[in-house]
Amino acid sequence: MEWRLYSRDRVAMFWTMAFPVILLLGFGTIFRDSGGPKLSVVRVLAAAPGPQDAALDLALADLQLKVQALPRAEAEARWARGETAAQLEAEGGGYRLRLNSYLMAQAGATAGLVNQAWLVAQARLSGAPEPRRIPIQVESPGRKRSANYAAFLLPGLLGLNLVSMGLFSVGMVNVSYREKGKFRRLAVTPLPKWIFLLGQVLHRLTVTVIQAAILLLVGYLVFGIANQGSFLELLLVMALGTGCFMAFGFALSGFAETSEGYAAISNLVFFPLMMLSGVYFTLDSAPAWLQRLVAGMPLAPFLKALRAVFNDGAGLAGHGLGLAIVAAWGLAAFFLAVKRFRWA
Amino acid sequence: MTESALRLRGLRKTFPKVVAVAGVDLDVARGEVFGLLGPNGAGKTTTLEVIEGLTEADSGEIEILGLTWAHNGREIRSRIGVQLQSTSLFNKITPREALDLYGSYYPRRRSTEELLALVQLEEKADAHHITLSGGQQQRLALAMALVNDPELVFLDEPTTGLDPQARRGLWDVVRRMKAEGRTVVLTTHYMDEAEALCDRLAIMDHGKVIATGTPASLIADLALPSIVELTFEGNAPDPAAFEAALGLRVEPRMDLWEIPTPDPKTLLPRLLEAAEAAAVPFQQVHIRRATLEDVFLHRTGRSLRE
Numbered sequence: 025m026e027w028r029l030y031s032r033d034r035v036a037m038f039w040t041m042a043f044p045v046i047l048l049l050g051f052g053t054i055f056r057d058s059g060g061p062k063l064s065v066v067r068v069l070a071a072a073p074g075p076q077d078a079a080l081d082l083a084l085a086d087l088q089l090k091v092q093a094l095p096r097a098e099a100e101a102r103w104a105r106g107e108t109a110a111q112l113e114a115e116g117g118g119y120r121l122r123l124n125s126y127l128m129a130q131a132g133a134t135a136g137l138v139n140q141a142w143l144v145a146q147a148r149l150s151g152a153p154e155p156r157r158i159p160i161q162v163e164s165p166g167r168k169r170s171a172n173y174a175a176f177l178l179p180g181l182l183g184l185n186l187v188s189m190g191l192f193s194v195g196m197v198n199v200s201y202r203e204k205g206k207f208r209r210l211a212v213t214p215l216p217k218w219i220f221l222l223g224q225v226l227h228r229l230t231v232t233v234i235q236a237a238i239l240l241l242v243g244y245l246v247f248g249i250a251n252q253g254s255f256l257e258l259l260l261v262m263a264l265g266t267g268c269f270m271a272f273g274f275a276l277s278g279f280a281e282t283s284e285g286y287a288a289i290s291n292l293v294f295f296p297l298m299m300l301s302g303v304y305f306t307l308d309s310a311p312a313w314l315q316r317l318v319a320g321m322p323l324a325p326f327l328k329a330l331r332a333v334f335n336d337g338a339g340l341a342g343h344g345l346g347l348a349i350v351a352a353w354g355l356a357a358f359f360l361a362v363k364r365f366r367w368a
Numbered sequence: 369m370t371e372s373a374l375r376l377r378g379l380r381k382t383f384p385k386v387v388a389v390a391g392v393d394l395d396v397a398r399g400e401v402f403g404l405l406g407p408n409g410a411g412k413t414t415t416l417e418v419i420e421g422l423t424e425a426d427s428g429e430i431e432i433l434g435l436t437w438a439h440n441g442r443e444i445r446s447r448i449g450v451q452l453q454s455t456s457l458f459n460k461i462t463p464r465e466a467l468d469l470y471g472s473y474y475p476r477r478r479s480t481e482e483l484l485a486l487v488q489l490e491e492k493a494d495a496h497h498i499t500l501s502g503g504q505q506q507r508l509a510l511a512m513a514l515v516n517d518p519e520l521v522f523l524d525e526p527t528t529g530l531d532p533q534a535r536r537g538l539w540d541v542v543r544r545m546k547a548e549g550r551t552v553v554l555t556t557h558y559m560d561e562a563e564a565l566c567d568r569l570a571i572m573d574h575g576k577v578i579a580t581g582t583p584a585s586l587i588a589d590l591a592l593p594s595i596v597e598l599t600f601e602g603n604a605p606d607p608a609a610f611e612a613a614l615g616l617r618v619e620p621r622m623d624l625w626e627i628p629t630p631d632p633k634t635l636l637p638r639l640l641e642a643a644e645a646a647a648v649p650f651q652q653v654h655i656r657r658a659t660l661e662d663v664f665l666h667r668t669g670r671s672l673r674e
Contacts, residue, residue, distance in 0.1 A: 205456040209512070212420050212452075213473045214445040 063134045064090035068099045068113035079149050080119070083141035089134065110134040179330040182236055183265065187297065187323060189235075190269030191290045194228055195277040199286040202277075202366070211367035218362045225270045225358075232266045233259065257333045264347060265326040268354030275357040278364025297323055322353040372434065373398045373520050373551040374419065379428035381418055388414035390575035392428070396553055396568075398519075401546050404555040405562045405660060406572035407672050412555035413453055415572070416524050419553075420450050433520060446474055449518035453525050455509040459498040463489050463508045466497070467515055474516035483511040486541065502529045510541065521545060523554040527561060539565060559660040559672055571664055578667050586663050592628035593658045596635060598643070598650040599624040605648070614642050625650075628658070 067084070070077050084091050094102065102108050109127040113120055121138055123131035147155050201207060210220065276293060280286035310318075318324050325346030332343060374396035381389040388411045396402040404412045417423045419430055421437055421444065430437060432444050457466060464480055471477040484490045487507040492500060500508065506529060513521055523542070527535045542565050545552055556562055562569050563583045570580045579586055587593055598604075600623055607618035607625055616635075619626040629635045632655045643650060664672045 205454075206458060208422070209450075209452060209455050209457065209470075211422055212445060212448070212450040213470060214442050215473045216442075 063130060063137065064092060064109065065134050065138060066099050066102060066108045066111045067091050067093045068096050068111065069093050070114050076145070076149065077114075079145035080142060083145040083148070084138070086144070087137050087141055089137050089141075110138065112138060179334045180327060182239060182262070182334075183323070183327045183330055184298070185235070185239075186232060186262070186266050187269045188294065189228070189232060190266065190271075190273040191276065191294050192273070194224070194270050195273030195290055196283060196286055198224075198274060198277040199280050200283045203282060207367045217365045217367075218358075221274055221358070221361055221365060225267060225274070228270050229263060229266050233262065236262055258330075261326070261329050261333055261347070264350050264354070265322075265330070268322050268326070268350050268357065271354045271357035271361055274361035275364065278361055278366070297321070320349060322350045326350050371398060372396070372431070373400075374402075374433075374553060375429070375431040376415075376419070377429040379415065379418060379430065380426045381414055381423065382426055387575050389418065389425075392572075392575070392577055394570060394577065394580075396551060398551050399546070399549055400567040401542065401552045401554070401565050403562045403566035403569035404553070404572055405557070405559070405566075405569050405664070405672070406555075407557055407664075407670070409574075410572040411575040412572055413524055414575075416522055416553070416555055420448070420522055421445070446476075446516065447519050449513035449516060449521040451506075451509045451513040451521075451523045451526055453528075455505065455512070457497045460496045462494045462496060463500075463511070464493045466508060467511060470512050471515045476517055477515055478517050483514060486514070486544075487511045488537065503531060503534045506530060507534070507538075510538065514545075518550065520551045520553070523552065525555055525557070527556070527558065535561075557672055559664075562660055569660075571660070571667065573664075573668050573670075579663065583660060586660060587658050590628075590658050590663060590666055592630055594629055594632045595656050595658055595662065596627045596629060596632050596639060597624050597652075597654040597656065598627070598648070599652040599654065600649065601651050610642070610646055610648060613646055614639065628662070 065084075067081075081091070096113075099108070099111060099113070103111055103122070103124075106124065106126065109124050109130040111122045113122070119142070121135055123135060144155055147153075272293075273290075276289055277286060280289050325343070329343040329346050329350075372395060374394065376392055376394040379389050379392040380387075390411070392411075392415055394402075404415065406412050414423065418425045419432065421441065433447060435444050437444065461469075463484065467480040467483055471480065484493050487510055489504060489507055489511065492504055497505065497508075506526065510523070510526060513523065526542075527538050530538065539561070542552055542554070554565070566583060568580065568582050569586070570577045571586070572578065579589075581589070602623065604620050604623055604625055607620050610625075611618045614627075616627055616629065619628070627635070627639065636653075636655070640653070661672050664670070
């Protein structure tokens with residue numbers, strides 16, 4: 025009977041609701057923008073271009089660098105607006121490279137390339153033999169030939185999607201339904217709270233998997249990104265992560281009376297989690313204690329495992345501890361959710 | 369099998385600003401239809417909700433079918449049926465689905481088809497809940513209360529918002545429930561409903577039970593079980609002078625006078641004579657027996673319908 029209870033619960037409760045496919049489409053479009061950052065430099069046009077300029081421009085063209093040639097006035101205007109990462113201009117008999125201090129990550133890389141071009145240009149001008157370059161091979165840690173930035177981004181986005189779905193849509197919907205008294209009638213039935221919550225988690229899990237599948241499909245068709253690892257393992261990791269963060273959502277929803285209250289609480293939890301998760305930047309330079317703390321939280325190990333399977337095709341074997349952490353957090357959150365859950 | 373369906377002793381429930389239930393004792397025997405009659409705000413719904421386990425009482429004892437919430441919560445829930453004052457369901461769920469779903473929560477259940485037929489919702493069985501009229505939603509809520517074939521059913525204001533035909537229909541359902549051996553506890557502010565359906569009832573006001581008994585006994589307890597009514601066109605005039613002349617109390621209502629009396633037959637000729645003499649411009653004379661409304665009025669000085 026218990027089985028019938030929650031399978032019924034999941035199906036009947038939600039299948040009649042229109043589910044936003046827009047969410048999925050929206051995801052697809054966001055994806056389109058992540059072609060990966062291209063490095064670019066603004067080249068201020070010389071008043072009277074000479075052989076030096078020609079050589080430099082030629083060398084620059086060889087590189088993976090987007091050169092935007094602009095007259096001085098326009099370039100300065102762009103600079104003032106903060107849109108330029110690096111600007112190359114003539115000074116004295118040579119050149120000067122100005123870097124935008126706010127965009128140092130990009131600018132630094134650009135500077136390296138520009139100087140490389142300059143060295144090559146100088147070599148050519150002085151008639152020296154063409155300098156040879158050390159060949160570059162780009163590969164991801166798992167030694168599979170991963171395509172591009174988009175491929176790297178996808179699991180991160182996926183993970184983030186799961187987290188935000190869990191915290192925001194699941195928890196919020198729960199609180200708002202409770203506010204509207206939709207659960208009240210259930211309070212007088214013998215349905216146990218934990219089965220009810222489990223039914224919701226399973227339902228959301230199913231929906232999320234479908235969402236993710238569509239995301240992967242879009243990624244594959246449009247960008248050619250393919251899952252490098254086994255689909256089963258990918259599914260496993262995703263299910264585990266989803267379950268964990270859904271439980272978080274439910275647990276949090278037990279602390280809020282109103283939708284506004286829940287919005288406040290969930291944001292409070294979400295942003296630190298996101299910042300520390302390693303999605304946007306690595307924490308290599310963070311103090312050791314912080315790194316250990318983050319490793320113990322569920323998001324970082326989850327993303328690690330996800331990337332490992334998706335980008336590197338690795339097995340889940342090495343991630344046992346990480347996955348156990350995720351599972352443990354999930355169970356704790358579920359327990360808290362059941363304890364704090366009120367029908368009305 | 370215990371004889372008592374429901375036992376309440378000293379039930380109290382207060383909210384921050386108001387004492388909703390101020391010490392209530394009740395006994396409901398198995399197989400009877402018991403009513404809680406009172407105006408809005410009397411505490412009927414709160415009392416029911418505490419009994420049903422939706423709200424926790426501040427103090428007092430509750431015994432349902434010989435069981436208590438502390439020890440037998442799950443069992444109680446399996447054996448009772450509840451129709452809340454208003455049932456809020458998901459917008460797009462259909463009656464059939466709702467009955468299937470809620471039925472699945474119980475070890476024993478009645479068939480969806482049977483329930484739909486009982487409340488006459490067969491035609492709307494697959495309509496979205498939000499498209500149902502108020503009355504249809506009420507009927508669904510009633511069917512849901514019966515889905516687990518319960519021994520004890522709680523109905524909170526079951527006919528509020530129903531048109532007269534639907535009301536009669538619901539009264540029939542309640543009578544059937546009684547015939548099937550179920551115990552029914554219902555709340556209402558309609559006196560005719562209480563009289564028509566209830567074997568016994570408790571009259572509530574301001575969180576307290578002010579009288580209990582069968583409808584007949586409650587009325588009989590009134591010293592003056594009959595009322596002679598004089599109806600006027602327009603507003604009823606001030607009866608003070610007439611009262612003095614007649615020597616009997618006259619209650620003015622909007623467009624009529626009520627004269628309570630133990631013996632209307634003897635009073636009538638005297639009344640008509642006095643009225644003629646005083647040139648009282650009444651249009652109609654009407655003798656009726658006292659109703660629960662009069663009982664309530666007598667006890668509280670207020671009308672049930674306030």
